[in-house]
Amino acid sequence: MTQALSGLVGVGFKPAHLTSILSGPPGAAGLGFFEVHAENYMVAGGPFLAYLDALRRDHALSIHGVGLSIGGEEALDQAHLQRLQTLLNRFEPRWFSEHLAWSSHGGEYFNDLLPLPYDLRTLDRVCNHIDELQHRLRRQVLLENPSSYLAFASSTYSEAEFLAAVVRRTGCGLLLDVNNAFVSAVNHGGDALAFINALPAQAVGEIHLAGHARDRDAAGAPLLIDDHGSPVDAAVWALYRQAIARLGAVPTLIERDNDVPAFDVLRAEALAAGARMADVLKPQACAA
Amino acid sequence: MTALVDFAQALHAVPPAVPLGLRAWNGSAVQTRFNVHRNNRAVSLAAALADGFPVVAQLVGGDFFAALAQAFIQAHPPRSPVLVDWGDVFADFVHGFMAQLPAGSQLPYLADVARLERARVQAYHAADAAPLPAARLADALAQAQDLPRLRFTLQPGLAVLDSPFPVVTLWQAHQTDNEVHLPDWTALPGEAALVLRQGDGLAAEVLVLPVPAACAHFVAGLQAGLPLAEAASADPALDLSAALGLLIQHQAFVECFL
Numbered sequence: 001m002t003q004a005l006s007g008l009v010g011v012g013f014k015p016a017h018l019t020s021i022l023s024g025p026p027g028a029a030g031l032g033f034f035e036v037h038a039e040n041y042m043v044a045g046g047p048f049l050a051y052l053d054a055l056r057r058d059h060a061l062s063i064h065g066v067g068l069s070i071g072g073e074e075a076l077d078q079a080h081l082q083r084l085q086t087l088l089n090r091f092e093p094r095w096f097s098e099h100l101a102w103s104s105h106g107g108e109y110f111n112d113l114l115p116l117p118y119d120l121r122t123l124d125r126v127c128n129h130i131d132e133l134q135h136r137l138r139r140q141v142l143l144e145n146p147s148s149y150l151a152f153a154s155s156t157y158s159e160a161e162f163l164a165a166v167v168r169r170t171g172c173g174l175l176l177d178v179n180n181a182f183v184s185a186v187n188h189g190g191d192a193l194a195f196i197n198a199l200p201a202q203a204v205g206e207i208h209l210a211g212h213a214r215d216r217d218a219a220g221a222p223l224l225i226d227d228h229g230s231p232v233d234a235a236v237w238a239l240y241r242q243a244i245a246r247l248g249a250v251p252t253l254i255e256r257d258n259d260v261p262a263f264d265v266l267r268a269e270a271l272a273a274g275a276r277m278a279d280v281l282k283p284q285a286c287a288a
Numbered sequence: 289m290t291a292l293v294d295f296a297q298a299l300h301a302v303p304p305a306v307p308l309g310l311r312a313w314n315g316s317a318v319q320t321r322f323n324v325h326r327n328n329r330a331v332s333l334a335a336a337l338a339d340g341f342p343v344v345a346q347l348v349g350g351d352f353f354a355a356l357a358q359a360f361i362q363a364h365p366p367r368s369p370v371l372v373d374w375g376d377v378f379a380d381f382v383h384g385f386m387a388q389l390p391a392g393s394q395l396p397y398l399a400d401v402a403r404l405e406r407a408r409v410q411a412y413h414a415a416d417a418a419p420l421p422a423a424r425l426a427d428a429l430a431q432a433q434d435l436p437r438l439r440f441t442l443q444p445g446l447a448v449l450d451s452p453f454p455v456v457t458l459w460q461a462h463q464t465d466n467e468v469h470l471p472d473w474t475a476l477p478g479e480a481a482l483v484l485r486q487g488d489g490l491a492a493e494v495l496v497l498p499v500p501a502a503c504a505h506f507v508a509g510l511q512a513g514l515p516l517a518e519a520a521s522a523d524p525a526l527d528l529s530a531a532l533g534l535l536i537q538h539q540a541f542v543e544c545f546l
Contacts, residue, residue: 018490042370044444045416050489067369073292080369105296109366111336112328117291117309149321150310152291187321189313215324219316225324 007032008277009270010062011263012255018051020263030271033060033094035253039067041091042083052091062206062253063093064175067109070129070143071102071116081136088137095206095251097142097175098133100126100163117152118162123169130170142205143167144175145195147183147212147226159184160198167203174199176250177208178240179232183224196243204247209240209273210255229258231269237276244280252277298322299329300362333361336371341378341405343462347398356385372413379403397453397473404455404496407447407483411494414445414485419539428544429532436517440510441543442535445485445494448508452478456498480504486538499534502526507535 010033013021021028028034034055041048041063055061068080088096101113116122134141145163157165163174176199178192185192211230217223232240232254244250254270291309298307304326310318334357338345345353360381366374383399428438449455454476462468480501485494499507502523509519520528535541 039369039371043372043413046413046445046485047490047492048413049416050492054490069369073290077368083370102292103369105292107367108296109369110296110299110325110329111332111366111369111371112325114292114295114325149324150312150318153309153311154291187313217312217314217316218320219312219314221314221316223321223324 008249008251009274010034010059010251010253011266011270012036012253012257013051013055014260015048015051016260017263017266018054022054026264026267028059028267030274031059031267033062033251033253035062035064038063038065038084038087041087056091061091061093062095062097063088063091065096065098066113067103068098068133069102069104070098070133071100071122071126072104073125074105076129076132077104081133085137088139095142096137096139097144097206099144099146100166101146113146115146115148115150115152118155118157118159120156123157123162123165126166127169130166130172134170134172140171140173142173142175144177144208145180145184147177147180149187149223151188158198160195164198164200167200173205174203175206175208176204176243176247177210178243179208179210179212179236180226182233182236182239183212183226186222186224192239193242196239197246201247204250207240207243207250207252208255209236209252227258228255240273241276241280244277249277249281299326330358330361333366334358337375337378340372340375340409341402343405343459344382344398344402346462346468347395347401347458356382359385372409375406375409379406397451397455397458400449400451400453400455401458404449404459404481404483407449408494408496411445411447411483411485414443417444417542420541420543425536425541425544434546436515437546438516439513439545440516440541442507442511443484443540443542446507446511446540447483448480448504448511449483450480450501450504454479456481456496459496482507482534484538484540495538497534497538499531500525500527503531503534506531
């Protein structure tokens with residue numbers, strides 16, 4: 001079982017790690033998939049596309065969009081949809097995911113995942129955009145829960161209610177970022193486990209794990225920053241075990257975008273996720 | 289105004305502004321929290337710029353580059369989430385930005401170093417194109433009477449640089465893991481270069497080939513679609529066979545036609 005589960009874990013791919021991955025051993029032994037940010041591979045040609053060809057020879061690929069601005073007030077960027085379609089047609093990833101957030105407005109791209117009011121107007125807009133996206137890409141999209149720092153006074157849904165409604169209306173899946181769930185819970189005085197338990201379990205197709213940084217808000221309360229710059233926090237590992245206990249075996253990715261260590265370090269962190277998943281899911285010994 | 293429009297405007301408001309309609313669970317001032325987003329945007333975009341222009345960043349140092357990056361982000365924010373496409377106008381912006389500084393600190397070569405770095409990024413990600421088969425090229429070059437009218441398509445990512453400053457030498461000095469020894473640029477002549485990608489797939493790499501200025505002018509002419517004779521006659525200093533030899537050696541030709 002441990003062997004089978006180890007293939008369910010992956011890491012975010014960094015070009016600097018390619019030699020370690022391909023030259024093994026251990027190479028990428030035990031890893032089932034790699035994930036890349038879609039926007040970094042929207043190039044005409046050259047080595048980046050060759051990296052993806054090389055990775056998918058032996059591994060599943062997950063393409064993770066960070067720039068579609070699904071929550072944005074404007075129509076989806078048709079040129080960007082076309083680029084996504086081209087990339088997905090070429091590399092046929094096992095999963096494609098995007099964020100419950102917005103990142104563009106008025107022709108400007110902010111390069112950050114910005115928060116949304118959780119109200120009916122936003123729900124209608126997000127659902128329309130996901131319908132359009134799934135129709136265009138002819139596949140199910142996984143929608144990721146965001147890390148957030150602020151709430152809108154106009155919100156009428158909790159984040160979990162909002163996500164569940166999007167899943168119900170569009171048939172999309174969810175990418176559960178356990179670190180984001182933890183960061184947002186701390187930042188809003190909420191309960192991360194209650195959030196996870198309120199999501200439609202069967203919709204969760206992938207899990208993200210990452211590190212965060214600690215800061216303080218103006219009142220001195222903890223403010224966690226989702227910076228993907230450190231190993232997964234102990235509290236997030238504990239929450240991950242609880243998530244797996246509820247959701248079962250879900251493909252799990254270690255994300256690291258800042259202060260990126262050697263590939264072996266990330267691989268070990270992914271294998272540690274696989275070991276926890278196996279441990280949580282191991283058959284319970286029957287009482288004699 | 290909608291909540292998102294107000295939020296978007298507050299992201300670049302100077303002095304910092306707080307969008308309406310936001311709250312924190314504990315009633316704390318939302319400015320601190322909103323600043324996470326202002327900071328994410330500024331820092332991540334500056335980092336993307338530094339990734340694309342590492343030698344410019346080294347030449348001016350961290351604090352100066354941070355100021356340069358913020359000024360650029362303000363004047364030319366990215367229009368698309370494909371950040372590798374952002375930066376085409378950075379070299380021109382650097383030129384204008386530096387020209388406002390006192391005479392002694394203008395680093396007049398800086399904009400051309402930015403041009404060289406941008407050319408390298410573009411060559412790296414340019415479309416793949418099969419080189420013209422050697423036999424077809426040899427055949428075309430053997431047709432003496434048609435030769436002057438022959439036109440070429442060059443590799444999509446190939447770029448030509450011709451600078452009054454020693455840009456290749458300055459750039460090359462930074463391609464080391466050791467301490468950089470900056471040459472005295474005032475004592476060196478201007479330099480020209482071809483920037484192109486060579487090799488296939490994972491092994492592809494971008495080369496910066498120093499060439500005589502006449503060769504750069506010739507290649508620029510071919511790229512503009514001029515027939516061979518016309519491109520070759522633009523600069524009397526051209527060593528035509530050396531220039532053609534270099535282009536053939538680096539598989540720069542993709543197509544030739546009359």
